[in-house]
Amino acid sequence: MSVDQCQRIVNTLDKEITDLEKKKAAKDKEIASLQGKVNTTNKSITKNTSPSMLSSKLRQITGWETDIAKKSKESADLSAKIADKRKKRSEAYLKLQKAQQDEQKKSDKQTAKMIKDYENRINELQRQAIQQIIQPQLHYISQKDEEYDVFISHAWEDKEDFVDELVTEMRRLGIKVWYDTDRLKWGDSMREKIDKGLSKSRYGVVVLSPDYIREDKYWTKSELNGLFQVETINGKTILPIWHKLTKKQVTEYSPIIADRKALTTSDYTAEEMANTLKELFFDIEGK
Numbered sequence: 001m002s003v004d005q006c007q008r009i010v011n012t013l014d015k016e017i018t019d020l021e022k023k024k025a026a027k028d029k030e031i032a033s034l035q036g037k038v039n040t041t042n043k044s045i046t047k048n049t050s051p052s053m054l055s056s057k058l059r060q061i062t063g064w065e066t067d068i069a070k071k072s073k074e075s076a077d078l079s080a081k082i083a084d085k086r087k088k089r090s091e092a093y094l095k096l097q098k099a100q101q102d103e104q105k106k107s108d109k110q111t112a113k114m115i116k117d118y119e120n121r122i123n124e125l126q127r128q129a130i131q132q133i134i135q136p137q138l139h140y141i142s143q144k145d146e147e148y149d150v151f152i153s154h155a156w157e158d159k160e161d162f163v164d165e166l167v168t169e170m171r172r173l174g175i176k177v178w179y180d181t182d183r184l185k186w187g188d189s190m191r192e193k194i195d196k197g198l199s200k201s202r203y204g205v206v207v208l209s210p211d212y213i214r215e216d217k218y219w220t221k222s223e224l225n226g227l228f229q230v231e232t233i234n235g236k237t238i239l240p241i242w243h244k245l246t247k248k249q250v251t252e253y254s255p256i257i258a259d260r261k262a263l264t265t266s267d268y269t270a271e272e273m274a275n276t277l278k279e280l281f282f283d284i285e286g287k
Helices: 002-043 051-132 156-172 190-199 220-234 247-253 269-285
Strands: 148-153 201-208 238-243
Touching: 002 051, 051 201, 051 220, 148 156, 148 220, 156 201, 156 220, 190 201, 190 220, 220 238, 238 269
Parallel strands: 148 201, 201 238
Antiparallel strands: none
């Protein structure tokens, strides 16, 4: 039985219990009223009450007591029904809890499978990339024909409010940046140019944003997969930046990249990020 079905049963029993309790309360109120009449009439009987009046009062008392007995039985029946409904409600609630636990286990299994499938997909893309996309020797120090320090992987929608400024700050510090705005010309093959940029870049700065992780963003996924492949050959390559994203959103998009230390546009300016990258280069070259 599903969680929704179990919940409906519990809700129905709760309503039935409430209705029965209202009926019992009304019945008990009637009994109390009748008992009050009996008590009041008994007190009105004195040694001065005439025989005819005494007979009339006793008949009234007998009638009320008969009604009290009848209504008391009805109240007892309602109590029994309430007890039975509460027992059924307790049993139904236990079933609801079990259904919720089963559903949670099923959800956990689906999540685990999704992560496993994602990891398998990454591995497959890495194998394909070895054959089809990149055949680089990318280490910055040993590679004589190295052309770029940084490849910027981003969504077009983020250029104006952040990426253009970041690239400007990097170039101001002398960092060589592969940026599609000035690397792609009319008629160029986007795929070939991006592949070349990836293969000739020392690091990949990935600007993760709501537009970057959209389901229909083919090129951002392709670039990120290429950068993951570069890492299998040269080690640490991807430098993530979170732009208008939460930890939860990044984790849902890529648990692997969510585990990386990232700079966020909410905590750092473009100038500060460029300086941090320059310091990273200085540390590596100084070793």
